[in-house]
Amino acid sequence: MDQQTPFSAPGIELWLVDLQAPAREREAPAPGDWLDEAERSRAARFHFERDAHRYRASHTALRHLLAQRTGVAPAALRFAAGRHDKPQLDLPGAPAFNMSHSGRWALIGIGGQAPIGVDIEAPREMDDLMALAERNFTASECAELLALPEAGRLRAFLRCWTRKEACLKAVGSGLSIEPGLFEAGTTPERRTTTLPVSGQACEVTVVSVDVDCEALAAVAWVEPGSRHLAF
Structure with missing residues (x-):
């Protein structure tokens, strides 16, 4: 289940995502249903299905949270890459965001216009x-x-x-x-x-x-x- 973490910095939301939780607990479709072709292709390159599932689940959760913030449907969100491949939303006035995952956990940060980074x-x-x-x-x-x-x-x-x-x-x-x-x-x-x-x-x-x-x-x-x- 997505869980918002207590955090005192104004304008930044942090969400902890359990990548082993069933999709229905996140009020989202099965991992992968909202992903674009590039994300599906990336997931398919993982050697172990466990890692592919975690990738799909984390990106599904990211789309779910960004859709809540922007009002754009999860599957309609489009991403661009920065100079060093840092992802960003291809949307005017889009909030800054970042994601990290390790083992069964993903951490997603969503901010305002200030560039942010998270790691777990x-x-x-x-x-x-x-x-x-x-x-x-x-x-x-x-x-x-x-x-x-x-x-x-x-x-x-x-x-x-x-x-x-x-x-x-x-x-x-x-x-x-x-x-x-x-x-x-x-x-x-x-x-x-x-x-x-x-x-x-x-x-x-x-x-x-x-x-x-x-x-x-x-x-x-x-x-x-x-x-x-x-x-």
């Missing part, structure tokens, strides 16, 4: 956690991880990872910006950080969110003075 990660065992951190985190973020008991590092790592991913997705840069070039932090509070975009400083605010499941999640948005730098 289900915990999983990681033998090379600190090696990954050293390649993708700042020196201070790595130090924060090392200061924690080993048992607490995984969730702190994933918290930082989701925060960085949300920032990069808000800017729409894909992986063209190295995640180790900006601070997102391993703790959940809101902070404004600076990403290097086209030789300029792009201000992005990020905060971790409680999605009431085992996964970790974050949402980020580009600050007004930097929106011209988002892709």
Whole structure:
């Protein structure tokens, strides 16, 4: 069932979607009935049906929520891709949105005109956690991880990872910006950080969110003075 998550930033709605819930619980058709040809083709390329189902279910939920926001029928919504393939609605005055999924969960964010990004990660065992951190985190973020008991590092790592991913997705840069070039932090509070975009400083605010499941999640948005730098 789609579940709106408590969140304090004005103008942004966050929805947690259980991709294993039957379609009837979402008041939507069977996953795939609203999808366009490109989405159906993408779903067909997954090797495992489980992954194809999750893709169809997440995109069906996205269309359902965007239809409620825009008044356009779910199947009639059309999407375009930004410079780094970040999807956007092909509709005048359309709200910004972003989606992430991991395991059985999807997180959908719908905002106003400010570019936004969301990320969700289900915990999983990681033998090379600190090696990954050293390649993708700042020196201070790595130090924060090392200061924690080993048992607490995984969730702190994933918290930082989701925060960085949300920032990069808000800017729409894909992986063209190295995640180790900006601070997102391993703790959940809101902070404004600076990403290097086209030789300029792009201000992005990020905060971790409680999605009431085992996964970790974050949402980020580009600050007004930097929106011209988002892709």
